[in-house]
Amino acid sequence: MSAGTEKIDVTVTDIVKLNDLVTRFKFERSDGGQLPTFSGGAHTVVEMQDDGITRLNPYSLMSDPMDQSAYTISVRRDDEGRGGSLFMHNRVKTGDRMVISYPVNLFSLDLRARKHLMIAGGIGITPFLAQIKQLDRLSGRFELHYACRSAALGSYVDELTANHPNAVHVYYDDQKQAIDLQRLLTGQPLGTHVYVCGPKGMIEWVRKTSAALGWPEEAVHYEEFLAPQSGKPFQVRLAKSGITVDVGEHESLLEAIERAGIDAPYLCRGGACGQCETDVIESDGTFVHRDHWLEDEDRASGCKIMPCVSRFEGRTLVLDR
Amino acid sequence: MSTFRFPPSITSRPVYGTLAPRPGKAHLMIADAEGAEALLDLAAADPELFANAHVIFIPKGTGDRFTEPLKAANPSILHVGPSYAASVPRIRRVLSDAHMGLQVYLAGTEGLMGQAMNEATAAGIPHSAIQTEHRGSVARRMQCVHCKGITEDVMTDPFVCAHCGLTLFVRDHYSRRHAAFQGVCIDAEDPGNIPDPVELYS
Numbered sequence: 412m413s414a415g416t417e418k419i420d421v422t423v424t425d426i427v428k429l430n431d432l433v434t435r436f437k438f439e440r441s442d443g444g445q446l447p448t449f450s451g452g453a454h455t456v457v458e459m460q461d462d463g464i465t466r467l468n469p470y471s472l473m474s475d476p477m478d479q480s481a482y483t484i485s486v487r488r489d490d491e492g493r494g495g496s497l498f499m500h501n502r503v504k505t506g507d508r509m510v511i512s513y514p515v516n517l518f519s520l521d522l523r524a525r526k527h528l529m530i531a532g533g534i535g536i537t538p539f540l541a542q543i544k545q546l547d548r549l550s551g552r553f554e555l556h557y558a559c560r561s562a563a564l565g566s567y568v569d570e571l572t573a574n575h576p577n578a579v580h581v582y583y584d585d586q587k588q589a590i591d592l593q594r595l596l597t598g599q600p601l602g603t604h605v606y607v608c609g610p611k612g613m614i615e616w617v618r619k620t621s622a623a624l625g626w627p628e629e630a631v632h633y634e635e636f637l638a639p640q641s642g643k644p645f646q647v648r649l650a651k652s653g654i655t656v657d658v659g660e661h662e663s664l665l666e667a668i669e670r671a672g673i674d675a676p677y678l679c680r681g682g683a684c685g686q687c688e689t690d691v692i693e694s695d696g697t698f699v700h701r702d703h704w705l706e707d708e709d710r711a712s713g714c715k716i717m718p719c720v721s722r723f724e725g726r727t728l729v730l731d732r
Numbered sequence: 733m734s735t736f737r738f739p740p741s742i743t744s745r746p747v748y749g750t751l752a753p754r755p756g757k758a759h760l761m762i763a764d765a766e767g768a769e770a771l772l773d774l775a776a777a778d779p780e781l782f783a784n785a786h787v788i789f790i791p792k793g794t795g796d797r798f799t800e801p802l803k804a805a806n807p808s809i810l811h812v813g814p815s816y817a818a819s820v821p822r823i824r825r826v827l828s829d830a831h832m833g834l835q836v837y838l839a840g841t842e843g844l845m846g847q848a849m850n851e852a853t854a855a856g857i858p859h860s861a862i863q864t865e866h867r868g869s870v871a872r873r874m875q876c877v878h879c880k881g882i883t884e885d886v887m888t889d890p891f892v893c894a895h896c897g898l899t900l901f902v903r904d905h906y907s908r909r910h911a912a913f914q915g916v917c918i919d920a921e922d923p924g925n926i927p928d929p930v931e932l933y934s
Contacts, residue, residue: 596833601827601834602856624832625832629858629861630832630858
C-alpha cells in the first residue's frame with residue numbers, strides 16, 4: 412500500500428557536523444550494491460528505531476543525483492521537535508544500519524523552464540544542492556538566493572559560492588541582509604520558474620509576491636515538509652480493519668495506524684503529497700487539519716483527513732481504513 | 733454577440749474561456765476579427781489594464797470597424813496588421829523582450845489563438861496560464877495527416893486538402909504543436925465514396 416516507499420537497507424558511513432545546528436549523514440547500501448539515481452529535489456524517508464517508537468522522517472537528498480555510491484542528507488537539529496532530528500544527531504553513529512525509502516520527488520525541476528530561480532531559507536538549501544548538481548550536468552541556467560541566519564550557520568555557503576560565484580547570492584539575517592524579492596521577481600526573463608524551500612513564512616511570501624506580479628502558479632514551485640505536531644490524545648476506529656487505535660499526544664494519526672499493524676499509504680509524511688488521504692466515515696468533534704493538500708471544500712465537508720499531519724479532537728472518529 | 737458554444741467533445745479539443753483581467757507587469761493581447769469584441773469587453777471590465785497593453789489586431793475581413801473602438805480603449809501600443817503571418821515577427825519580438833509577469837490574452841478564431849499560443853508557450857509561458865476567448869467564425873485550421881499540409885479556415889466537413897487533394901474528415905483531435913485539428917482521408921477504404929460536405933456546426 413505504501414506506494415513508492417520500497418525500502419533500502421543502508422549503513423551510515425560518514426557523519427559530519429557542519430555547524431551548531433546541522434549535521435550531514437552519508438548512507439551506502441549495506442549489501443555493497445548501487446543506490447538508484449534520483450532527480451534533484453527528491454527526498455528519502457529515514458526509519459529510526461527510537462526505543463520502541465518507529466520514527467519516519469523525510470529528508471531531502473542533497474548528493475549528486477547521478478552518484479549511485481551514496482546518498483547524503485543534512486539534518487537540522489530541532490530541540491522543540493518530536494525527536495526525529497535529535498535521534499539523528501545524538502544517537503546515530505558511523506557504522507549503524509538504517510532503513511531508508513526509495514527516493515520520492517515532490518519538488519522536481521520543471522525542465523521546460525528557460526531559467527531556474529531558486530530561493531532557499533536555512534536548511535531549505537538541501538534540495539537545491541542536488542538540483543544544482545543536476546543542472547550542472549544539463550548546463551541549465553539557474554540563480555540561487557539563499558538566506559541564512561548568520562555566516563556561522565550558513566550551511567554549504569562556501570561550497571556554493573566557490574563553485575558558482577556568479578549564480579549564488581547569500582543573505583545573512585544578522586547583517587540585516589534581505590532578499591529584495593519584488594525586484595528579483597520583476598526582472599526575470601520569460602520562461603523563468605521560481606522554486607522556494609524554507610520556512611512557512613518565506614514560502615507564503617514568495618507565493619503571494621509572485622502571484623501579485625502576475626507569475627503563473629505553474630511556474631512557482633515550493634516544498635515545505637510539515638512535521639506532525641503534538642496534540643491531545645484521541646481515539647480512532649478503523650472500519651475496514653475492524654480495530655480501534657489510541658493516538659498518543661506525541662504521535663501522528665498515521666503513526667498510530669502503522670503501530671497497529673495497518674499498512675496505510677503514504678509518501679511524504681509531511682502533508683504535501685496527498686498519498687495518505689483517508690475518507691472519514693463518521694465523526695463527532697473537530698478536525699485539526701494541518702496539511703497543504705485538502706481543498707477548503709474537503710475540509711468543510713468533514714469527509715477527508717490527511718493522517719500524516721492532521722489530528723482530531725472530539726468523541727468519535729471512524730476512518731475508512 | 734459573436735460567441736458560439738462548442739458542444740462537449742473529446743479531451744483533445746481545446747476549450748476556451750472568457751478573458752478576465754489579471755495582475756501583471758505587462759499585457760500582450762492578440763486578436764483577430766470579432767476577437768476585438770472580447771478585448772473591448774476586457775477594456776470595459778478594467779480600463780487600467782490597457783495602459784500597459786500591447787494590442788495586436790488582425791481585422792481579417794471585418795474592415796476597420798474595430799479600429800476606432802480599440803484605439804479608444806487607449807492601449808499602450810495598438811498594431812493593426814494585415815494577417816497573422818505578418819504579425820509573427822512582432823509577436824516574437826514582444827515575447828523575447830518580455831519578463832515574467834507578462835499576461836497573454838488571445839481572442840478570435842481558433843487558428844489565431846492556437847498559433848499565438850504556440851509562440852507564447854515556445855517563449856516559456858505555460859499553456860494553462862494563457863487566457864483565450866473564442867469569438868467569430870468557427871472555421872478551423874486543419875492539418876492533413878497524410879501530406880502534413882495545413883489548410884486554413886476550413887468551414888465544411890469533409891473538405892478537400894489544399895495541398896494533396898484528398899478529401900478529409902474533420903476531426904476534433906487537436907495538435908497544440910501544429911495549432912491545428914487533424915484531417916483524415918474519408919474515403920481511404922472505399923475510394924470515391926465521399927459524403928456531401930456539411931457546414932461545421934450547422
